Amino acid sequence: MSDAVLKMTSVVKRFDHHEVLRDVSLTLHRHEVVCLIGASGSGKSTLLRCANLLETINGGDIELFGQSLLDPRIDPDLVRRHMGTVFQSFNLFPHLSVLDNVALGPVRALKRPLNDVREEAMALLARIGLQDRAGEFPDRLSGGQQQRVAIVRSLAMRPSLLLLDEVTSALDPTLVGEVLDLLSDLAKSGTTMLIATHEMNFAREVAHQVVFLDQGVLVEQGSPEEIFDHPQHDATRAFLGRVR
Amino acid sequence: MSSENDADAPDTPPFLFAPWRRQILRGRNGLIASVSSSVAIVMAVIAILFWTPGGTTFRFYFLNPHFMWLALRGDPAHAVNSVLGGIVTNIWIFLLCEVLVLVFALLIAWVRISVSPLLFPFRILATVYTDIFRGIPFILVIYMVGFGLPFLGLGFLSTQSPAVYACIALTLTYSAYVAEVYRAGLHSVPHGQILAARSLGLTQYATMRRVILPQGVRTVIPPLLNDFISLQKDTALASLLGVIETVRAAQIGTDSYFNASALTMSALLFLVMTIPMTRFTDHLIEKDREKRLAGAQ
Known part of the structure; x- marks a missing residue:
């Protein structure tokens, strides 16, 4: 598709000899909301940090508007100005x-x-x-x-897009709602977002695509209905069973 | 009485009083205790000055009001410099060095924590610099600068007055210390702040200038002031190069009158200069502590 904003192809990320992302491919289109789900340590945050070049990847490719970010002429500062990043711990x-x-x-x-x-x-x-x-x-x-x-x-x-890294995980349960409401508003107004989250109901509501990561592997990807109602893999079913 | 749970209960009410030594420190007694202990300490100092075998000599030699006054005002008839005039020299040396150290040390700290490959040789240089000047006793630095630089024949650098060499030596040594204080402060800024700034697309320089520096420096203001208190006192070492500042003036007075009261006067002047700064530093530390306690709730 031509309206791809962010495209990750076979991304591999290693810390020492530990593979945190194994061959992950993912495309984010304009006005699309993609939710990353998966247990802590499954690679969600690392994926976001690779996307805005806070981490350098060990294999694969990342493209922003069709331009590979591995090109040596790339200025990471310019790349990051196109990607808003929101952290779990606010970091105001x-x-x-x-x-x-x-x-x-x-x-x-x-x-x-x-x-x-x-x-x-x-x-x-x-x-x-x-x-x-x-x-x-x-x-x-x-x-x-x-x-x-x-x-x-x-x-x-x-x-051009927002990367959100478990933005409600550090919040009091009573304060989660106001943040998710804001994100829902943004989604409705067509903001392109890649959201790592533990809030399954929220993901079901706003996501166009849901991606399930398990130990650095992209296990399953599909519409919220496909992932939440008809998961194809055992790992997905096991994870959803645990969080429900 | 018959229940088994009462088996351990004592027959008489338990003894719950504090020992008498602590009881007498409570309430109004506490005030009396603190007043009387203060009085006792003052009395002890007076007793040492007045009743010790050498007390009279000591008071004459160090606490003689007549010679203290002469030292304060100066005595041109006997070629004795005023210690008050001398302290003006200490003050301008201090003020000049303070500004130079603040700027120079920040530069060194900045270079030391930078990651730019371009600055690699400067990083090494900055590390070597702090190692050397923190390691050499200041008295040697001031001799080497004060007597060494003139030998080098380095144009205007070799034809300055001793006071300028004292400033150079003080700046060299104190910058090494203060750079480390700065560095600790810059390192204390949480990594999330850097991530947030870089994620906004700020350059390394902008991140440093707008996010790390303002936060890092704020946390180290009390230790910085602490170093400046000792800088105030070390201006006295300019006397080693022949600068007639307050300590040198006091030495001249001491030698002329065979009486050391001028030294005492000089010490008092240093206290007048440093105590406001120490109080202010304590105040800042206390405020910082309160803020952190409030944050911990």
């Missing part, structure tokens, strides 16, 4: 106000004028209902609010 900058957290990337990486960026950042914060907290420091916010700010921070870069 504690020394910057909420507004400055959101504005840092556009101002310092994209060199856009501060006033434009601030205006846009305020609009983004208004979207998550936190415009009144713009001047506060992140540690004054709840975990759910912090994670929503982190999501908005990556949106401020106007990325």
Whole structure:
């Protein structure tokens, strides 16, 4: 298909002699939401970190808009500006106000004028209902609010796709909902997302494709109905049986 | 009484009082105790100064108000420099070195933690530099710089006043220490911060400048100030090169009057200079501790 945003082909990643990703192939199309599921240590996070070049892969290829990211002329900083990344532990900058957290990337990486960026950042914060907290420091916010700010921070870069790494795993159960609601909104408005998650109901609701990873192997891939209702592999059935 | 559970219960109520030594420290007694222990210590110092066999001589030689006053104000008739005038030299040496050290040490720390292949030789150089200047006693550094540089015939570098050489020596030595303090601070920034910054597409430089540096430096402000307190005192070693700062002036006074009260005066002036800084450092450390305790809840 021509509208492939991110395409991973036979990706292999080793840490020392331990293979964390074995021959994983995955394509993310424009406006598509793909959920990665699998036990802790199955390689979900590593896959995301390979995608935005925080890790270098040992085999296979990764393409962004048809351009191989293994090309030596590639500037990883430019690649990452097209991919918003949200972490399990938020990683907001504690020394910057909420507004400055959101504005840092556009101002310092994209060199856009501060006033434009601030205006846009305020609009983004208004979207998550936190415009009144713009001047506060992140540690004054709840975990759910912090994670929503982190999501908005990556949106401020106007990325082509979002990579989300178990963004609700560090949250209080009561705060998970607000973050997932935001992600559902983003999915509805056509944001391209690759989401590693443990929230099966959420994956069933928003994903166009669900990918099941087991010990670094892509075991099964398909629509939510196919994976959740009619899993073809024993490993998938065993995993779904455990998380239900 | 008949139940088996009561078998271990004592016949008399248990003895639950603290020993009397701790009882007397409670409540109002605690205040009395702290006041009386303070008084006792002051008395002990006075007793040493006044009732020891050499007390009178000591007081005459070190705590003579007349000579302290002469030292403070200076005595041109006897070619004795004012220790107050001397401390001005200490202060400007300190202020100049402080700025130089802050900048130079940051540069070294930055180079040491950088990963750029371009900076490889500088990384080695920075490591060797910190090893050398943390390892050589400062007194040797100041002699080597103060008496060595003039020999080199390096243009303007070899024709400076002794005070400038003292500044160079202080900056060289203190930068090595302060660079390590900076480095510890920069390393203390959580790795997630770097990941987040790089994921936003910030360059290595921007990540350092906007994310790591502001956080890393903030955590090491108290230890940095600590090093600057000792820098304030080590300005006295400029006297080894013949700079007439406060300690040298006090030595001149001591030699002229055969009385060391000028040294005491000089010590008092150092205290006036350093105590505000030590108090301020303690205040920052306490604030930092409170913040971390609040964060731990």
